[in-house]
Amino acid sequence: MRQRSLLLPTLRDVPADADIISHQLMLRAGMIRQIAAGVYSYLPLAKRVLHKVESIVREEMDAAGAQELTMPTMHPAELWQETGRWDKMGGELMRLKDRHDRDFALGPTHEEVITSILRDSISSYKKLPVNLYQIQTKFRDERRPRFGLLRGREFMMKDAYSFHATPESLDEAYKEMYDAYSRIFSRAGLTFRPVIADSGAIGGKDTHEFMALADVGEDTIAYSDESDYAANIEMAAVKVSYTKPAAEAEDCAKVETGSAKTIEEVSSALSIPEDQIIKTLLVSIDEEWVLVLLRGDHELNDIKLKHELSAGAIRFAEASEVADILSATVGNIGPIGADGVKIIADHAVSAMVNAVCGANEENYHFTGVTADRDFKVDQYADLRFIKEGDPSPCGKGTIRFAQGIEVGQVFKLGTVYSEAMNATILDENGKTQPMIMGCYGVGVSRTVAAIIEQHHDENGIVWPPSVAPYDVHLLTLNSKNAEQSELSEELYQSLKKAGFDVLYDDRPERAGVKFKDSDLIGIPLRVSVGKRAAEGIVEVKIRKTGEVIEVAVADLAEELKTQQKKLEELYQ
Amino acid sequence: MRQRSLLLPTLRDVPADADIISHQLMLRAGMIRQIAAGVYSYLPLAKRVLHKVESIVREEMDAAGAQELTMPTMHPAELWQETGRWDKMGGELMRLKDRHDRDFALGPTHEEVITSILRDSISSYKKLPVNLYQIQTKFRDERRPRFGLLRGREFMMKDAYSFHATPESLDEAYKEMYDAYSRIFSRAGLTFRPVIADSGAIGGKDTHEFMALADVGEDTIAYSDESDYAANIEMAAVKVSYTKPAAEAEDCAKVETGSAKTIEEVSSALSIPEDQIIKTLLVSIDEEWVLVLLRGDHELNDIKLKHELSAGAIRFAEASEVADILSATVGNIGPIGADGVKIIADHAVSAMVNAVCGANEENYHFTGVTADRDFKVDQYADLRFIKEGDPSPCGKGTIRFAQGIEVGQVFKLGTVYSEAMNATILDENGKTQPMIMGCYGVGVSRTVAAIIEQHHDENGIVWPPSVAPYDVHLLTLNSKNAEQSELSEELYQSLKKAGFDVLYDDRPERAGVKFKDSDLIGIPLRVSVGKRAAEGIVEVKIRKTGEVIEVAVADLAEELKTQQKKLEELYQ
Structure with a gap:
């Protein structure tokens, strides 16, 4: 191509509204132009890179036996109502009405459409497994589109959906896709980690996110410095054996702490380290009140709490509710005397001796508190975020943190969608059962941005040869x-x-x-x-x-x- | 690919709601499935054919020096308001609001977006010409989606836009695209004709449609049986030399014709051939009343009338308006005594002697009417549709008709969009001028349907090798x-x-x-x-x-x- 004829509008200056390097460089290198918040045109140079990434994705998907199709962008509301997501998706779902006033969504993902196709096309286990993918524009009405292609409202995805008659068959496909994704991101020149992730939002079982390591990444990865272990920090299990200190247990005493409310303030007021304070949180879990206890230097991981209690919705108490239930203000609550409220505590609390906690009385805390002596814990569990320096849950090495950009995800959906939409097959015994599903996504345009985050210097982009325009x-x-x-x-x-x-x-x-x-x-x-x-x-x-x-x-x-x-x- | 694993849901029976062969065969061959009126999924077999067609398009576009890009599907309303098309497009434009209540269109075409990109990227004639294309899903809210992929609401298009500093440069690009399109449709195995077409709707100058010949085609093509001449019937010029018959001109006489109103009824009532009757139409042209005369056996081509009078809007008079202006009913109007109304006539009328026309009086017609003796024609012009058997306007051969499916169009837009959107460059003399534009479309999914219309037998599809799955x-x-x-x-x-x-x-x-x-x-x-x-x-x-x-x-x-x-x- 002759550059004289190429639409390549490079810029000398860093655009004011671009605050991460991939966004800046894609604008400066004449790759993208914005026409609305989070909505971009891909100019010829970007298009060539996208083609390269798409080809890698297509080759690896085809090699893994997946079949390409293209589903529509416009989805009739009725399909999304079948799974309840028409309401659940809220403001993120782009919606429109046609000239006959019928409701449509612009597809952010295609579980409903693919399940409806399979429901109408396949009725026997003999036709399974099947794995179908597409490379397509998706829509999500992000509240705050930003970071260029990393969080847009119109973006390119490869999405794949597999259908199975048995869980073993799903396990196989999951492994194949996991391996294919590892090859895809390696070939695209990315330094990445597959990490254990949360399956909460979509509903399902096992799931891994593929994280491209980058400082601007919005996800924190907890990984072992000595093994392959890596998990989204939301999902990293804490496996620490806490032992009670040798110190003799003192008596419990009420002390005035005045306006000291936060862990930091109490620590400073009483001149004790934060790990000697019991952090107490009042939480509504599926409409039931629960007191959650953590060591003062630990943070609650609400996803672990949700999983531990198989909870649907969890919500922190408001000040008025704290007053109603514990007759105290937020900074002074504690487990002692909190009768009638279930108490769940992180394992670390079990080893706390001579600790401090709120006295359920304005301006007061207790000192000399010992768990299981001064209050009863109904249930101990792993409830906190893992920290750098914790032992890796795999048993090998120490946890370190890194930031990652999610460029892919593999997901065992199970029968969530097939049950909701009545997509069934006859199994080997002639019995009707829902199809078992997996889904697998690659953020194609986001991958391009992640490549630039990893491959640039002060003068510009440094393309890996496999994806260079x-x-x-x-x-x-x-x-x-x-x-x-x-x-x-x-x-x-x-x-x-x-x-x-x-x-x-x-x-x-x-x-x-x-x-x-x-x-x-x-x-x-x-x-x-x-x-x-x-x-x-x-x-x-x-x-x-x-x-x-x-x-x-x-x-x-x-x-x-x-x-x-x-x-x-x-x-x- | 092993067929056992392929999603290929073939059907034995012809689906009830599919009334043309390509639609029936694509459903039966497991190529497409509908999820809403005019909205289809392309299953793996169709996807492979689409890839083949896309590759042919891409190769020919690249060979012609065009550059691929991808513009967004979501267009902010502001861009369409700049050209006035936000209002003009009416119900065909799919519209939505985002979470902040901002208006967007789903792109049916991309003149506004590409012009805005070029406006911001290019400021000098030195950077032109440039030709940019994309292969992409488009949206049009058809009032009556039908015929499967031939008239859908979500469909695949290749659209290209060229920008120039001089009209000669546009002419060159137009020729290149015309030739590229001829190669594309030949390679796709289509029997087609490039036909002269009307540029009315988009606004612009020269334009050709590429028509795949097929009985189900919605367009009529007038072509010469001895040359390459072909035009959309809307655009085929009539070049007939009419000569007055030798018969002596009789005197004009008023005769009672009773309830005979239509050409057919008058012909029958007076036992004269239709070509001896003057057809008279009262038309409002940009709010001015004009009387349009045609020979009784001819049909008015309103596009020719519009072009001849450089008219914006034309509209036929209602019965009450006819009564007001000519004091007569619709079936009895004529040019004699129609004072104060401009008269425009088709050339054929100039040779009419001893003809019949309405007498502007209920129940009466005139006989013995001779043009230019009994009434004055302000303007003669080519106003009628060409007919089979007419001489070809190219001077060689006779006109025949065929039906065609429009699979492509090339179009000299000129400066319609660049002027509306202020997309200017400095020319060689340092003067500001609007960029000169062309646009070029291929209906990619429609091409697949057209291929099937041309290539099938009673047992199914017969793919040309170049596009076979x-x-x-x-x-x-x-x-x-x-x-x-x-x-x-x-x-x-x-x-x-x-x-x-x-x-x-x-x-x-x-x-x-x-x-x-x-x-x-x-x-x-x-x-x-x-x-x-x-x-x-x-x-x-x-x-x-x-x-x-x-x-x-x-x-x-x-x-x-x-x-x-x-x-x-x-x-x-």
Whole structure:
């Protein structure tokens, strides 16, 4: 492609409203333009990268035996009403009415549509398993679209749905998809981790998120520094054996703590460490009041609490409710004397001796509190967020944190959708049973942004070769110089013939502008035709390493192939 | 692909609500399923065909120097308000509001979006021309979605937009796109004609529609039986030299015609041929009343009338208006004595002698009427629809009619959009001017339906090889027979290795079922492994010709390649 004819509107300045690097670079490199909050056009350079990512996804899905289809964007409301998600999805579901006033959703995901297709097409276990995927534009009316392609309202997804007659068959497909996803993100040049994740929102069982590691990631990953263990922090189990300190248990005493309410304030007022304070929370769990206890330096993981109590909805008490139930204000509540309220505590609390807790009386706390002596715990459980430095739950190594961008997810849905929509088959024994389902998503446009988050430097993007928009960037440094432009034309033709995808900067611009743009758009190999053109010598720069070498024209194609191989090894 | 694992829900019966063959066959061959009126899922077999068509489109667009991008589906209302189309498009534009109550359209076409992108990206003639395309889902809220993929509400289009600094540059791009489209539809196996079309709706200048010939087509094409001339009947110019008959002009006389009002009734009442009657129509043209005259056997082409008078809106008079202006009823109006009303007549009227026309008096007509003697015509013009048998306007041959499905259109937009949206450049002289635009569409999903309309027989689809979902359909006739299924497995592997796309019917079904399904889904070459498997002999059937040959396994790959070549020649 001749750059003179390419729509590649690069920008010198960092756009004011772009606050993460991938968003800034995609705007500056002329890859995307916004037409409404969270709604972008992909210009030709971005489109080429998207094609590369899509091809990788398609190859790996096909190799895993999945079949491509395309389902509609417009979903009749009736389908979403069958599963109850027409109401549940709330404001995130984009909705419209047609000219006959019928309700439609713009698909954010396709469980309802695919289940309706399978319900009408398949009636016997003999036709299963089947795994169907599409690569398509999705819609989600995010309250706060931001971070460019990371959180948009219209975005590209690969979504796949598998259908099975037995749980074992689902397990197999899940494993296949897990492996396919590992290959997809490796091939796309991403440093990533599959992490154990929460299945809460969609309803289902096992699920892993594929997290591209990046500081701007909105998810925290807890991983072991000595094993493969990694989980979304929401899901990381705490496996610590707490032992009671040797100190003798003192007597319980009420002390005045005045306005000290938070853990920090009480710690400071009484000059004790935070881990000696019992954090007490009053929570409504499916309309029942429960007192939740944690060690002062720990944070409640509400997903663990939900799972532990198989809860639907959980909600923290308001000040007035705290007053009603415990006759105390929020900063002074505690388990002692909290009769009639169920008490659930994190395991760490069981080892607390001579601790401090609220006295259920304004301005007072108890000291010398010992668990299981001064109050009764109905249930101990793992309720807290894991912390850096905790032992890994896998038994090997210590937990460290990293931030991640979720680029994929694999999910055992089970029969949530097939039961709601009555998608059944006859099994081997002639009995009717709901199909068993899995679903598998890749954020295609988000993957492109994640690649840039991981692969850039101060001058611009540094594309991994597998997803680069072009293989080679050919520059004529002085397009008015006949020798240079003739040689450039020759090389443009011969490199294309040799199988390279070449972007040829034939613009009548200064060399400095061309170098800057070339670094910005980040094609892996740059060939500059400059002063030594007459001698048949050009310059090759490797974008990733910054290395620059002079190459005789006769050796150029071979040298570029050698450099490509080196680069591929570098990215493995 | 193993058919056992493929989602291919074929149907035996013709679905009741499908009234054209492509719709019936796509449902029966398990290619599409409807989820709402005019909204379809493309199942795996259809998806493969769509990919083939898309690849042809992409290759030809890229070869013509166009660049691919993807614009959003959601368009902010503000963009459409700039061109006035937010109101003009009426009910056909799908609309929605986001959570902040902002208005959006679902793109039926992308002139507004692409013009806004170019407006912000390009400011100099030096960056032009540029031609940008996308392959994408479009939305149009058809009042009556029907005919399967031919008139849907959500459908796949390739749309391209070119931008230029000079009209000559647009002419070049138009020619390139015209040629690219001819190659695209030829390669897709279609019999088609590029026809001169009307540019009314979008606003602009030259335009051609690419029409796939098919009886179910909603457009009528007028073409010459001896040249390349073809036009949408709306646009076919009538070039007939009318000569006055030799008969002497009689005197004008008023005759009672009673209740005879229509041309047919008057012809019958007075026993004269229809071509001796003057058809008179009272029309409001941009709020001015005009009397339009035609020969009785001719039909008014209102597009020609509009163009002739550079009219915006035209409307036929209601009965009360006719009474007001001409003091007569609709069936008795005529040009004689119609003072104060402009008269425009088709050229054929100029040669009428001793004709009949309404007398502007209830129950009466005039006879012996001669044009330009008994009434004055302000303007003669070509106002009628061309008829079969008319001479071709190109000067060569006679006009014939055919029905066509519009599968593509190329269009010189000019500056309609760039002026409305202030998308300007500085030209060579440093002067600001609006960019000059062209647009070019291919109905991708509609093309697939048109291919089926042209390529089927009583047993099912007959795919042209270039767009077939698979190259070869391999059938084991008795999958319980070990020799047959072993040989089939071997052939499945070896044919794939030889580069064929193979669908392998490994289902435990009867041979009759497999043959029927094979004919229905229409893969060009069928290989049946049956009774002679033990001898290493299989049967090859060519779907198009019905020819059946026995082939030794050792020669199979070569024989299939030979047959492919033969088929390709057949489709050229």
